[in-house]
Amino acid sequence: MTVGPGDVNSTLDEVAAAGNEAGSSLRAATGSPGDSGRKKLESRSPVQIAFARLRRDKIAMVCAVIVVLFVLMGIFAPLLAGLEGQSPTATHYDLIGNDNLPSFYTNGQHWLGITSSNGYDVFARFVYGIRPSFLIAISASIVTTVIGVVLGLLAGFLGGWVDRVIGWLTDFSLSLPILLMAIALVPVMSQYLAGSEPSQSQVQQVRIVVLMIVLVFSGWAGTCRLVRGETLALRQREFVQAARALGAPTGRVLFKEVLPNLTSIILVSITLAIPAYIGAEAGLSYLGVGLTLPTADWGLDISLAQDQMQAFPLPLLVPLIGLLIAVLCLSLLGDAISDAFNPNTRR
Amino acid sequence: MRRSSKIAVAVVMLAMPLAACSNSGPSGSNASAKTSSTPRAKVTAAAMDPSVKGPAPAVAGAKTGGTLTITNVGNPPTWDPAGAYYEFSMGILSDLVTRGLTGYQINSKGVATLVPDLGTDLGTQSADGLTWTFKLKPGMKYSNGETVKAADFVYAIKRSFDPTLGGNGPVPYLQSYLKGGSTYKGPFKQPKVDFPGVTAQGDDTVVFHLARKWPTLPYYLAFPAASPIPQSAEKRGDYQKDPLATGPYMVKSLIKGSSIVLVKNPQWDPKSDPIRHQYPNQIDVKLGVNPLTTQQRILAGVAGGATTVDISGVDASLTGKIASHPKQILFGPSPCEAYLPLDSQKIPLAVRKAIAVAYPYDQTRKADGENSYVLDPATTYAPPQVPGIKQYPPVNGMTGQGPGDPVKAKAMLKAAGKENFALSYYYDEGNPQLIAQSNALKAGLTAAGFTVKAVPVSDQEYSTKINQTNTGMNVGQGISSWCYDWPSGDSIYPQLFSSSTAKDGRSVANLQDAAIDKQLTEISSLDPTAAEPKWLAFDKQMAEQVMGIPLSYSKASSVLGVKVHNVVDDPNKGLPDFAQIWVG
Numbered sequence: 003m004t005v006g007p008g009d010v011n012s013t014l015d016e017v018a019a020a021g022n023e024a025g026s027s028l029r030a031a032t033g034s035p036g037d038s039g040r041k042k043l044e045s046r047s048p049v050q051i052a053f054a055r056l057r058r059d060k061i062a063m064v065c066a067v068i069v070v071l072f073v074l075m076g077i078f079a080p081l082l083a084g085l086e087g088q089s090p091t092a093t094h095y096d097l098i099g100n101d102n103l104p105s106f107y108t109n110g111q112h113w114l115g116i117t118s119s120n121g122y123d124v125f126a127r128f129v130y131g132i133r134p135s136f137l138i139a140i141s142a143s144i145v146t147t148v149i150g151v152v153l154g155l156l157a158g159f160l161g162g163w164v165d166r167v168i169g170w171l172t173d174f175s176l177s178l179p180i181l182l183m184a185i186a187l188v189p190v191m192s193q194y195l196a197g198s199e200p201s202q203s204q205v206q207q208v209r210i211v212v213l214m215i216v217l218v219f220s221g222w223a224g225t226c227r228l229v230r231g232e233t234l235a236l237r238q239r240e241f242v243q244a245a246r247a248l249g250a251p252t253g254r255v256l257f258k259e260v261l262p263n264l265t266s267i268i269l270v271s272i273t274l275a276i277p278a279y280i281g282a283e284a285g286l287s288y289l290g291v292g293l294t295l296p297t298a299d300w301g302l303d304i305s306l307a308q309d310q311m312q313a314f315p316l317p318l319l320v321p322l323i324g325l326l327i328a329v330l331c332l333s334l335l336g337d338a339i340s341d342a343f344n345p346n347t348r349r
Numbered sequence: 350m351r352r353s354s355k356i357a358v359a360v361v362m363l364a365m366p367l368a369a370c371s372n373s374g375p376s377g378s379n380a381s382a383k384t385s386s387t388p389r390a391k392v393t394a395a396a397m398d399p400s401v402k403g404p405a406p407a408v409a410g411a412k413t414g415g416t417l418t419i420t421n422v423g424n425p426p427t428w429d430p431a432g433a434y435y436e437f438s439m440g441i442l443s444d445l446v447t448r449g450l451t452g453y454q455i456n457s458k459g460v461a462t463l464v465p466d467l468g469t470d471l472g473t474q475s476a477d478g479l480t481w482t483f484k485l486k487p488g489m490k491y492s493n494g495e496t497v498k499a500a501d502f503v504y505a506i507k508r509s510f511d512p513t514l515g516g517n518g519p520v521p522y523l524q525s526y527l528k529g530g531s532t533y534k535g536p537f538k539q540p541k542v543d544f545p546g547v548t549a550q551g552d553d554t555v556v557f558h559l560a561r562k563w564p565t566l567p568y569y570l571a572f573p574a575a576s577p578i579p580q581s582a583e584k585r586g587d588y589q590k591d592p593l594a595t596g597p598y599m600v601k602s603l604i605k606g607s608s609i610v611l612v613k614n615p616q617w618d619p620k621s622d623p624i625r626h627q628y629p630n631q632i633d634v635k636l637g638v639n640p641l642t643t644q645q646r647i648l649a650g651v652a653g654g655a656t657t658v659d660i661s662g663v664d665a666s667l668t669g670k671i672a673s674h675p676k677q678i679l680f681g682p683s684p685c686e687a688y689l690p691l692d693s694q695k696i697p698l699a700v701r702k703a704i705a706v707a708y709p710y711d712q713t714r715k716a717d718g719e720n721s722y723v724l725d726p727a728t729t730y731a732p733p734q735v736p737g738i739k740q741y742p743p744v745n746g747m748t749g750q751g752p753g754d755p756v757k758a759k760a761m762l763k764a765a766g767k768e769n770f771a772l773s774y775y776y777d778e779g780n781p782q783l784i785a786q787s788n789a790l791k792a793g794l795t796a797a798g799f800t801v802k803a804v805p806v807s808d809q810e811y812s813t814k815i816n817q818t819n820t821g822m823n824v825g826q827g828i829s830s831w832c833y834d835w836p837s838g839d840s841i842y843p844q845l846f847s848s849s850t851a852k853d854g855r856s857v858a859n860l861q862d863a864a865i866d867k868q869l870t871e872i873s874s875l876d877p878t879a880a881e882p883k884w885l886a887f888d889k890q891m892a893e894q895v896m897g898i899p900l901s902y903s904k905a906s907s908v909l910g911v912k913v914h915n916v917v918d919d920p921n922k923g924l925p926d927f928a929q930i931w932v933g
Contacts, residue, residue, distance in 0.1 A: 093789065095712040095752070101668070102720050119718050120785050189807050199804045202788075205778065294805075295784045306781055309665040309718065 049265055052342040062338030065331035072328050076132035083126040086113055090130040090298040094121030103314055117303070117317040118310045122296075128320050130298035134210070135328070139279035142214050146221040147272050151264065153222070154229025155256050159237055165230070172223040180220040181285075188212050188291040202294075209293055213286060217279050225271045232267055236260050266343035273339045277332035284325055300325045396736035396836055396877065397567065399471040401454060401464035403623040405928075408915050412933040417629040417913065418653060419927065422661035424606050424637040428589040430573035431508055431515035436684075436832070436922045437660065439573055441634060444625065444919075444927040445611055447576035448595040450483050450502065450555065451567045452624045455926040459681060459918050461734075461836065463567060464623050467497065467577070467595065471567045478562035478874070483570075485553040490616040491579070492594040499549035501577035504536070506547045509574040511535030513586065518574050519834060526566070528558040537585070562874040568835030597627035597928070609634040628931035640664050644908045648674055655910040656932045660924055663906045668722060677909050679925065681918025682734045683832070685903035686727055688845070690827035693858040693896055696772075699765035701895035704772070704824075706746045707758035708898055709793030716785035724901035726750040730845060730857075730888050732902045734920040735836045737881025744892040749899065758797035771800045774825035775815055779808030816854040827856050830903075836921055838884030839873040846896060857897030 046054075056062050075082060083090060088111070097112075098121045099105050108115045114124040157168040188209070196208040236242055237260070245259045286292040287301030295302065300321040307318035425438035430447055433439050443452065452466035465471055469484045489497040506523065509515035510533050524530040527546030533539065548556050557566060569575060582593050590603045597619075598611035611632040619627065640661035646654035648670060663671065663678055671678050689708065691701050710726065726749030731738045746754070762768050772794055776787035784805070791801045804822070806814055815826055828850075834840040843850070848866050850856040872883045892899075905923035909916055912932050919926045 093712070093716070093792070095709075095715050095789070098715045100711075100720055102715055102718050119782070120716050120789075193807065202803065202805060205805050290779065290781065294778060295781050296788055302781060312666060313669050 048343070049269075052266065052339075056338060056342040059338045059342065062335055062342075065335040065338070068327065068331045069335060072132055072324075072331075073136060075129050076136050079129040079133060082129045083123075086123070086125055087111065088123035088126040090123065090126040091296040092123070093296075094123075097121050103310060107314075107316065114320050115314070115316045117307060118314055119306070120295075122298075122303075124317050124320050127298040127303055128300075128324055131300040131303060131321055131324070132328075134293055134297065134299050135280045135283055135325075138210065138213055138217070138283045139276045142217040142221065142279050143272050143275035145214070145218050146275060147225055147268055149218065149222040150225025150271070151229050151261075151268055154226040155233050155260060155264075157226070158230040158233025159252070159256055159260065168226065168230075172226050175219060175223040178220070180216075184216045184220070184282075184286055185289060185291050187216055188286070191215070206294065206297055213283060213292055216286075217282055220282075221275060221279070225268075225275075228267055228271065229264060232264055233260055236263055270336065270340040270343060273332070273336035277329045277336060280325070280332065281329050396461075397463040397471055398454075399465060401462070401623045403621045404619045405454070405623055405626055406456075408626065408628075408929060408931065411626070411628055411915060411931040413628050413630070413931070415629050415912075415932040416631040416633060416656060417930055417932050418633045418635060418657040420635045420638045420643050420657060420659045420661070422638060422640045426517070427514075428592075428603060428605070428609070429514050429586070430505070430576050430578065430589075430592065431511070431520075432518045433573040434518045436924055440919070440922050440924040440927060441609070442573040443571065443576070444596070445598040445632065446592065446594045446596045446600065447573045448489075448622070448625075449572065449576045450485075450570040452571050453919065453921055454624050455917050455919050455929070457917060459920055461919060461921050463571065463835075466571075466622070466624060468570075472570075474564070478564065479559045481557040481559070481563075481566050483555045483557075485555070486621050487553065489595065489618070489621065491582075492599040492614045492616050493582075494616060495579065495593075496552075497577050497595060498552045498579070499555045500552070501579045502555045502575070503547050503549045504580045504583075505574070505576060505578040507533075507536050507544055508578065508583070509535075510544075511537055513537075514588075515574055519569065519572050520574065522569055522834075526559050526561060526563040528560045530560065564874065564876050564880070565835060565837050565839050568837060568840070571835070597622070597625050598632055601631075607636055609636075625928035626931070632927075641666065647908050647910050648677060650911055655912040657910045658907055658913050658916060658925060658930065659909075660905075660907045663722060663908060665718060667908075671722070677911065678906060679909060679916055679918060680722065680904055680906050681923070681925075682732060682920040683903040683905040683923030684732060684834075684836075684921055685830055685832040685923065686730070686732050687724070687830045687900040687903065688730070688828070688857045689898040689900055690825055690829060690857040690859075691895065691897050692823040692826055693860050693894070695823040695859075696770075697765070697767065698894060699761065700767050700770050702745050703758040703761040703765070703767075703770075703797065704794070704799075705895050705898055706761060707753045707755050707794055707797035707799070708747075709753040709789055710748075710750050710900070711752045712789040712793055713786050714901075716789040717782045719901075721904075722906060723904055725904060727899040727902045728892075730891060730897075730899050731838060731841045731884070732833070735833065735838070735841070736877075737838070737885055738888070739885060741885070741889055744889060745895055747892060747895070747898055749901065753793050753797070755793065755796035755798070762798050768798055769800045770798075771802065772824050773802035773804065773822045775804050775806050775811060775820075775822055776825075777808055777811040778805035779811070818852070818854045818859075827851075827854060827859060827897075829857075831857075832903075832923075833921075837877050838880060838887070839877075842884060842887060842891075843869045843873065846891060858891075860896055 094116055097105055097116055098119065102119050104116045104118060104121065106115070112123050112125070114128065116123055153168050157165040191212045192205060192208045195212065196204050242255060242259050245255050283292060284301030287299045288305045290305070293299040293302055303321040304318060311318045421437050423435065423437055425433070425435040427433070428438055430442055433442050443449065448466045450466060450468035451463055451471060453461045454464045455461050463471065467486055467489055469486055472481045472483045474481055485497065485499060491497060509518055509520050510523065512534065523546065529545045533542065533544050533546070546558055548558070550556055577595065578593065582588070592600055594600065594614045597614055597617045599614040601610040601612045603609045611634065613627055613630060617627065640659065641664045643659045644664055644667055646652050647657050647659055691704060693701070714720070728740060728743045728747060728749050729738055733740065762770060777783045787803050791803045794801045814820060820826060831841065831844055845857045846860050846865055847856065847869055848861040851859045851861045868887065872880050872887060875883065903923065905918060907916065907925055914931050915929050916925045917929055
């Protein structure tokens with residue numbers, strides 16, 4: 003997010019006008035039927051302008067479609083697995099030979115085959131595996147953004163000791179080695195939260211909560227710094243000064259005057275955080291501190307399948323490629339959104 | 350003894366020791382599943398033979414020279430002979446560096462026989478069995494040229510009592526059998542105490558004075574802890590860096606945790622040694638290696654791989670190559686066996702019988718990635734290479750394999766009026782394979798009508814919790830794996846079934862029965878040969894009572910370079926007999 007040296011609003015207006023012109027001329031050239039974009043005089047917010055720009059980005063649209071497909075697959079996982087007639091947690095030891103490998107590659111009952119050792123259905127685990135990844139990533143990035151934005155706003159707007167305390171906290175959390183901390187923290191916190199003799203499902207729930215806490219703890223500081231910097235700049239702007247001069251309470255100034263101008267930052271930070279958290283969640287599960295069996299999870303399935311990757315690559319490739327596509331599309335989409343809001347960063 | 354330096358015997362995972370040791374446990378591929386691995390050695394020779402004399406039987410075609418490299422993923426914490434109690438440190442020391450009064454001769458078929466080594470015979474027992482006398486071969490020398498004296502054996506035994514040197518070694522046997530052993534703390538802590546357990550008469554006679562009969566003492570004397578050390582060479586903790594050698598090789602350099610270089614010992618007399626050869630010029634031992642890359646290097650024959658033998662166990666991702674390299678991967682028996690501990694005080698016999706019928710052997714093995722490359726199904730409490738152990742027809746359906754019979758088990762529970770009997774156990778949640786294994790066990794037992802409570806605990810806690818008494822758990826508490834110290838019942842059954850181990854939470858049945866204790870003591874005091882049928886009968890007696898379920902006999906595997914020859918598995922250590930290998 004670049005911040006212009008002087009008047010942000012005027013910059014945005016210029017950019018919007020330029021975008022409108024470019025857009026309308028493009029449409030005129032290709033002879034597409036007229037739409038609202040042609041009516042130059044209609045006033046549009048910067049967010050609307052950005053989305054209009056985004057809609058013209060082909061890569062972004064393809065990625066968005068794929069992401070929506072993944073989300074739909076996750077939502078309708080029971081339906082899809084039901085179509086195949088398999089459950090993601092059912093073992094099929096009878097289909098596993100004495101060498102721990104499946105007796106077949108794929109068949110009508112198991113569309114993408116089964117995993118070695120336990121005989122879990124690969125397709126069912128693939129569609130169910132979308133759920134923890136997206137759920138944890140989306141909720142963690144929302145919580146991260148809320149915390150980061152609120153603290154950033156307060157630090158930037160209030161300044162003084164509030165700024166110093168929050169600044170110290172962000173520095174502290176940014177200086178921690180996140181991966182090491184997660185590996186150390188997850189088992190300890192799980193134990194603390196789950197009590198001495200938990201059941202497996204309790205452990206699972208606690209693990210999800212702890213994973214979220216770890217991801218949020220590691221992620222809020224970046225957003226907070228970004229928002230603080232932006233707020234510092236906005237604080238001196240005329241409309242904010244005016245609102246204060248009129249006696250608007252701090253809360254109103256923060257949330258009605260400053261926050262709407264941060265929409266782009268917030269959107270970009272959420273969209274870029276989601277793929278990062280999906281990767282982090284899979285990574286932690288792969289390392290054995292995330293979700294545990296029998297829950298279907300991509301990172302966990304990758305770690306289980308890697309021993310047999312030469313003899314039976316499918317159980318490894320399916321979650322791996324799923325993870326790759328999901329993270330790639332979300333990252334490209336995030337970049338496109340970021341570009342749409344800041345056309346001057348475009349290549 | 351201990352399996353590897355990473356994990357001690359008593360603390361391996363519920364029922365599954367091998368996978369935990371050798372990374373994630375080898376597993377096979379489709380192609381190799383049909384090629385069955387080496388059959389277990391069947392003992393045909395006598396377990397002891399006092400008449401064997403040196404030199405060791407010649408190996409046909411053996412060449413001398415070259416450098417042999419031995420690699421291992423594990424890393425024993427000490428290389429002091431007194432503390433050597435891991436299979437690997439014992440193997441390296443007793444095969445190559447140290448000689449005891451006795452030692453194991455491994456023939457080309459992998460049968461181990463206890464033979465006199467530095468002693469002239471396997472000792473003489475007094476009429477009451479409380480005194481053992483050993484005579485030394487004359488003219489035996491250390492690598493520094495000094496003569497081996499009877500007093501050196503006495504001193505070595507004494508120093509093995511020191512907690513810092515031999516604290517984790519095999520010394521508990523000495524503490525319980527030798528006169529004064531229970532209170533002795535070694536020559537450093539108690540310099541003024543005149544230890545009565547072992548004495549020297551002249552320069553060539555060692556006499557052991559026992560508190561109770563110990564017919565298997567000659568087996569104990571094959572431990573490196575009983576090899577001679579002169580008091581003048583004492584350097585306490587530093588002795589391991591430069592130990593005096595009596596065997597064919599001596600330590601040139603030892604970097605703890607990393608490597609050992611062994612070179613030929615010019616003072617070794619091959620004519621006196623019925624066990625060892627001195628083929629390679631130098632032997633490099635590398636510790637804590639990455640098994641996968643090392644084994645790939647060996648199979649590819651690059652970067653010294655051709656003259657390397659890796660004993661870490663075949664890596665799981667390499668099992669697809671077993672079929673194409675049949676001569677480079679050696680399987681053999683190991684002294685370890687896995688059990689499912691059942692608390693006989695909390696679970697009635699009828700329920701134990703139902704558990705034995707329901708136990709899902711196949712599912713739990715597959716879930717943990719185990720297969721015939723790492724284990725054989727067990728039906729007896731002692732591994733089959735122990736002399737006298739014969740495979741009697743499985744009792745109570747304990748066949749050691751199969752998916753279990755939940756329907757029959759359910760009917761048995763109903764007949765006993767114990768439907769929904771509550772079983773509970775801890776499992777290690779530190780590894781997805783172990784979680785899958787616990788899930789498989791839970792599914793199998795639940796299908797048979799048990800109410801199962803599986804409690805997840807962390808890696809670190811698991812090893813302590815399963816050895817705690819009064820935890821409320823009734824399955825899996827105690828030792829889930831035991832590696833015998835010598836091939837005789839008295840190194841197996843007392844550990845599994847006696848009151849004393851049950852009180853420590855280190856038995857398989859929590860059996861605290863005075864009659865059983867008496868039976869164990871009685872058979873232990875018999876001559877090993879006379880005890881063999883009695884141990885077999887005892888094994889069957891325990892199986893009839895379902896005092897824990899024998900699950901699997903562990904298998905050892907090693908990966909050899911193409912230039913490594915004459916590798917024979919030592920069934921009592923689960924390692925190749927390093928003293929016979931030649932390269933070229």
